[in-house]
Amino acid sequence: MAKGTGNAFDFSLFKRLLKYTDPYKWTFYFVTVSAILLSFFAILRPYLLRITIDDSIIPKDNENLVFYITMMLVVLFLEVIFQFCFIYFANWLGQEVIRDLRVNLFEHMLQFKMKYFDKSAVGRLVTRAVSDIETIASIFSEGLFMIASDLLKMLVVLGFMFYQSWQLTLLVLMVMPFILYATRVFQKKMKIAFEDVRNQVANLNTFVQERITGMKIVQLFTREEVEFQNFKEINNKHRKAWVKTVWYNSIFFPIAEMSTSITIGLIVWYGGLRVVDNDALSLGIIIMFIELSQMLFRPLRQIADKFNTLQMGMVAANRVFGILDTEARIKDDGKIVISHLKGEIEFQDVHFGYDEDEEVLKGVSFKANIGETIAIVGATGAGKTTVINLLNRFYEINSGKILVDGIDIKDITIKSLRAEIAVVLQNVFLFADTILNNITLYNPNVTEADVVKAAKEIGVHKFIVSLPGNYHFNVKERGVMLSSGQRQLISFLRAYVSNPSILVLDEATSSIDSYSEQLIQDATDKITRGRTSIVIAHRLATIKKADKIIVMDAGKIVETGTHKELLKMKDGYYKNLYEVQFMAEESI
Numbered sequence: 001m002a003k004g005t006g007n008a009f010d011f012s013l014f015k016r017l018l019k020y021t022d023p024y025k026w027t028f029y030f031v032t033v034s035a036i037l038l039s040f041f042a043i044l045r046p047y048l049l050r051i052t053i054d055d056s057i058i059p060k061d062n063e064n065l066v067f068y069i070t071m072m073l074v075v076l077f078l079e080v081i082f083q084f085c086f087i088y089f090a091n092w093l094g095q096e097v098i099r100d101l102r103v104n105l106f107e108h109m110l111q112f113k114m115k116y117f118d119k120s121a122v123g124r125l126v127t128r129a130v131s132d133i134e135t136i137a138s139i140f141s142e143g144l145f146m147i148a149s150d151l152l153k154m155l156v157v158l159g160f161m162f163y164q165s166w167q168l169t170l171l172v173l174m175v176m177p178f179i180l181y182a183t184r185v186f187q188k189k190m191k192i193a194f195e196d197v198r199n200q201v202a203n204l205n206t207f208v209q210e211r212i213t214g215m216k217i218v219q220l221f222t223r224e225e226v227e228f229q230n231f232k233e234i235n236n237k238h239r240k241a242w243v244k245t246v247w248y249n250s251i252f253f254p255i256a257e258m259s260t261s262i263t264i265g266l267i268v269w270y271g272g273l274r275v276v277d278n279d280a281l282s283l284g285i286i287i288m289f290i291e292l293s294q295m296l297f298r299p300l301r302q303i304a305d306k307f308n309t310l311q312m313g314m315v316a317a318n319r320v321f322g323i324l325d326t327e328a329r330i331k332d333d334g335k336i337v338i339s340h341l342k343g344e345i346e347f348q349d350v351h352f353g354y355d356e357d358e359e360v361l362k363g364v365s366f367k368a369n370i371g372e373t374i375a376i377v378g379a380t381g382a383g384k385t386t387v388i389n390l391l392n393r394f395y396e397i398n399s400g401k402i403l404v405d406g407i408d409i410k411d412i413t414i415k416s417l418r419a420e421i422a423v424v425l426q427n428v429f430l431f432a433d434t435i436l437n438n439i440t441l442y443n444p445n446v447t448e449a450d451v452v453k454a455a456k457e458i459g460v461h462k463f464i465v466s467l468p469g470n471y472h473f474n475v476k477e478r479g480v481m482l483s484s485g486q487r488q489l490i491s492f493l494r495a496y497v498s499n500p501s502i503l504v505l506d507e508a509t510s511s512i513d514s515y516s517e518q519l520i521q522d523a524t525d526k527i528t529r530g531r532t533s534i535v536i537a538h539r540l541a542t543i544k545k546a547d548k549i550i551v552m553d554a555g556k557i558v559e560t561g562t563h564k565e566l567l568k569m570k571d572g573y574y575k576n577l578y579e580v581q582f583m584a585e586e587s588i
Helices: 011-057 062-110 114-118 122-164 166-213 215-220 224-276 283-324 384-391 414-419 435-440 448-458 461-465 484-497 514-528 540-545 563-567 573-587
Strands: 345-352 361-368 373-378 399-404 421-424 502-506 532-536 548-553 556-561
Touching: 011 062, 011 122, 011 283, 062 122, 062 283, 122 166, 122 283, 166 215, 166 224, 166 283, 215 224, 224 283, 345 384, 361 384, 361 399, 361 548, 361 556, 373 384, 373 540, 373 573, 384 502, 384 532, 414 421, 421 484, 435 448, 435 484, 448 461, 448 484, 448 514, 484 514, 502 514, 514 532, 548 563, 548 573, 556 563, 556 573, 563 573
Parallel strands: 373 532, 373 548, 421 502, 502 532
Antiparallel strands: 345 361, 345 399, 548 556
């Protein structure tokens, strides 16, 4: 992977990017041929202009004048046709490449384990998948082919100039080392500058996305002014990064323009003296060389500009390939594909930590028999949610085993394992889509009739049909059109229609009304019936109904038993938790 070191170009990265053009090789070849033809058309026009001046205008030969002007029009027409083909297909190729690259990137990101997303800013990932990949398209539309075409044109022009007059060509080349050196320095500086620009763009995207998403917190804690000042600071850094690129451009392009003017002056001075002395040079050759020198220096200036575009694209490609090269997948080495589980779950001395040096679970062992409801209780940070994450293989355990129906979950394919486990989380995520699509998640095997039937069974049909559009009501981004309780009911229905063998449930209802809480309690009773369930219990009613209660503290299981059994333990952890937390609920 390329590093942002300020090197002018990274050929290994470029070669890797070019592999994405393999499916479109004929288009690639056609664009290349167009670039070659354009290079030869470029010298034909000045050459025809020279002949027109020397053989028609000066001798006043009207017949030849009409012929040569016609020839110039034909060459111009062909040049326009191939210029169109060159620009259109270069851009088309760029769009095809970034489409394929974006698909590969998104597919790769879908396989990442949760730990990667825990440590990666969402705004930065969005920048990689959207704006960075768009920038890569410019490598093909404005960078690679344009630079190659310009370089080829310069070589052809230079060779033709030597053929016509080596003396005038040497005059032109006297200025060339100076502008080449300036171009080289410019490229290196712009490489570093554009790396800084991309960093600042990612920082700005991350900041804006987080503050818009968390706007309620910003306003609740009256942080508007503070966040506004933070935004101004980040935005100012973004401006400074861009201004640096403007500064380099402001220096380079006037220098390039001055070099061109000096070259024209030298041609007119030397060539004019030779014409006056009746030398072999003609007026047509001088005018031709003035135009050819423009063709030589103009692409050089444009190459520097296009190299900026190419550099931005390469920086963006470096970042995108950085994600593609990231190995952050859960190893899916399992060979067993399960279609249905009986529902037996067993944790055997499971150790796990989100960070290597800090364990969250410290030797957790328990067993849930087929059809049992296991309630897990404990203080915040005890490790309850971690149990859910590990059962679904969102994270890899450090040691121990997790078995379902006596099979190590590492031996089961992740897709078939997760298909048999439904999870209802406390913080429900809904997409900006209809209720129906948020429930089915576009599963073709679940029809609208299935959803309606399931909704009636768990008692949420009445709430859904009360909404405008009922099952086709759009809940907008993150489900903002629904209350917390309504979102939770939708998540229950989503789990229920999947007909899981194992249900995992975080049934917190601290922020919902009593009516929704009753609906959720009824839904809980319905969907846990007849299937193995692990419930992170927050309500006394759920805890009492559980077949077994697991009490966790600081990553360990400290007590196990039924509600009555645990209350009989003198100075027990659960008994103390019950007296502090649940007795108030029971009295209410």
